[in-house]
Each structure stands twice: as structure tokens, then as C-alpha cells.
Amino acid sequence: xxxxxxxxxxxxxxxxxxxxxxxxxxxxxxxxxxxxxxxxxxxxxxxxxxxxxxxxxxxxxxxxxxxxxxxxxxxxxxxxxxxxxxxxxxxxxxxxxxxxxxxxxxxxxxxxxxxxxxxxxxxxxxxxxxxxxxxxxxxxxxxxxxxxxxxxxxxxxxxxxxxxxxxxxxxxxxxxxxxxxxxxxxxxxxxxxxxxxxxxxxxxxxxxxxxxxxxxxxxxxx
Numbered sequence: 001x002x003x004x005x006x007x008x009x010x011x012x013x014x015x016x017x018x019x020x021x022x023x024x025x026x027x028x029x030x031x032x033x034x035x036x037x038x039x040x041x042x043x044x045x046x047x048x049x050x051x052x053x054x055x056x057x058x059x060x061x062x063x064x065x066x067x068x069x070x071x072x073x074x075x076x077x078x079x080x081x082x083x084x085x086x087x088x089x090x091x092x093x094x095x096x097x098x099x100x101x102x103x104x105x106x107x108x109x110x111x112x113x114x115x116x117x118x119x120x121x122x123x124x125x126x127x128x129x130x131x132x133x134x135x136x137x138x139x140x141x142x143x144x145x146x147x148x149x150x151x152x153x154x155x156x157x158x159x160x161x162x163x164x165x166x167x168x169x170x171x172x173x174x175x176x177x178x179x180x181x182x183x184x185x186x187x188x189x190x191x192x193x194x195x196x197x198x199x200x201x202x203x204x205x206x207x208x209x210x211x212x213x214x215x216x217x218x219x220x221x222x
Contacts, residue, residue, distance in 0.1 A: 002148075003114040005173030005198060006191045008124060012091040017079060017120075020088060022062060024078035029055050037077060044070035067115040067143055076119040083127045090124040093193065097130035098222035099210035104136040106220040111139040113157055113170070118142050148177045154184035169217060175201035189213055 004013045032038050045054045048068065061071045082088035104110055112121045118140040125133040139161055146153030158165045165185035172178055173196065178188040182204065189205045191213075192198045200206045207213045214221050 001110070001112060001170070002172035002174070002177065002191075003112060003116060003121065003124060005193060005196050006171050007092055007096045009091060009093065009193070010196045016088060016091070017075070018062060020082050021075040021078045022059065024081065025058055025074060026055055028074060028078055029058075037073065041070040041073045041077075044073075067147070069117075069143060072115070072117040072120065072142070076117040076123070079120055079123050083123050088123075088127070090126070090128040092128055092130065093195075093209065095209040095211050095222070097128065097133060099214060099219075100133060100136050102220045102222040103214075108219065109138045109161065109163075110136055111141060111157070111161060112137060113141040113145075113148065113153075115143055115148060148172075148174070149180050151180045151183040154181045154186055158184070158186075171213060173198045175203060178204045187217070189216065 001007060004010050028038065029042070033042060042054050045052070045057055048070070049057045058071050058074060060066075061068050079088060083090075100110060112125070114121055116124075121140045121142070122134050125137065141157055141160065145156040145160065154165060154168075154170065158168055161168070166187075169187040169189065170178065170181040171189050171191055172181075173191045173193065175190060178190055178201075182188050189207050190198075190201055192200045192206050192208055194208065205216055207216060211221065213219065
């Protein structure tokens with residue numbers, strides 16, 4: 001499953017997470033550039049954008065909503081600090097936690113595939129009002145396996161989970177991502193969340209929430 005617009009309101013990502021990271025990045029790059037993870041991200045920025053100021057480049061990428069690995073790594077570090085001191089808490093749609101627990105209890109293997117880093121994914125699901133949900137997931141996958149609109153990424157996801165694509169169901173609010181997943185042989189379902197004003201497509205099954213997903217695909221009800 002995707003996160004933004006699928007399990008978590010898009011507004012939370014932009015209102016809380018992106019705003020927090022934007023405020024934290026200057027200090028992170030100024031005061032902690034010696035830390036290995038931050039130094040590696042800065043080096044990766046230099047590889048992609050030679051000669052550019054790392055902070056300016058990160059802010060440009062954020063303005064563009066670019067899915068760039070070093071930016072995601074730095075955002076993840078900033079968010080980890082925020083979750084640790086209580087400034088941030090993960091937000092899920094009300095139907096999500098109960099559905100995940102019911103599916104996991106029935107033996108359904110759950111995995112996340114998001115443009116956010118694995119670390120950021122774990123922070124969202126590890127700090128929710130419903131407790132730590134990370135234990136429910138078999139894997140957290142990010143763009144290191146490929147872009148979410150690339151068919152090959154979903155074949156790689158299946159391989160990493162040691163299964164075949166036809167035994168997988170991908171949940172996302174973005175039709176182009178679902179197109180790619182279907183191209184690799186996965187079952188698909190578009191989450192059309194009213195709060196996010198998602199526009200329903202015509203190429204994939206549609207569900208308003210995880211309860212509707214369960215009904216459509218024969219999964220346990222929460």
C-alpha cells in the first residue's frame with residue numbers, strides 16, 4: 001500500500017511533515033553535517049546537483065514535490081527528531097489501523113511502498129494514536145526499488161517479498177501508479193478518499209476506505 005492519500009491524509013503530509021522538515025533543514029545541514037547519514041545525503045545532493053547549495057537545492061526539490069532520495073533521507077532524519085520529542089505524531093484515516101490488524105491476524109502479509117524513505121514510513125506507522133503498527137508489516141519499500149510509475153518496480157517488489165505479482169494487491173490513490181502495478185500483474189484498487197478530493201479513475205476498482213477494499217477483495221472485516 002501507498003501512504004499519502006491511501007492510509008494517511010494528504011493534508012497531514014503537507015501541513016505537518018513537510019512544514020516541519022522545511023523548518024528543521026537549515027539547522028540540520030548547518031550543525032550536523034558531520035554525522036555520517038547527513039554527510040552521505042549532502043554528498044548525494046552534490047552528485048545530482050553539482051555546485052548547488054544543499055539547503056537551497058532541498059528547498060527547491062520540496063517546492064517541486066520531487067521524489068529525490070537524499071532529500072527524503074534528510075526529511076526522515078528531521079522527522080525522527082520530531083517524533084522522538086513528541087512534536088510529531090503519525091496520522092491515519094480512522095478505518096486503517098483496525099483493518100491492518102484484522103488482515104494481519106488473518107495471515108495477510110502487509111507491505112508499504114511509498115516515495116517516502118523506509119525510515120519515514122516506519123516513523124508514521126510507529127507513532128500513531130493507535131500505537132506502533134510497524135509490527136504488522138512484512139516490508140517497507142521506497143524508491144530505491146524504482147519509481148512508483150514504473151512497471152519494473154512492482155516486479156522488484158514481488159521478488160523482494162518472495163512472491164509472484166498475481167498474488168499481490170496494490171492500494172494507492174494515484175491511477176498512474178496503479179497502471180504500473182497492473183502492468184506487472186498485480187491486482188489493484190484505487191482509494192478515493194473524500195477528504196483528499198481524489199478523482200476516481202476508470203481503469204481500476206475503486207474503494208472509499210479499507211472496509212470497502214475488504215469487501216471487494218474478500219479480506220477480513222475489522
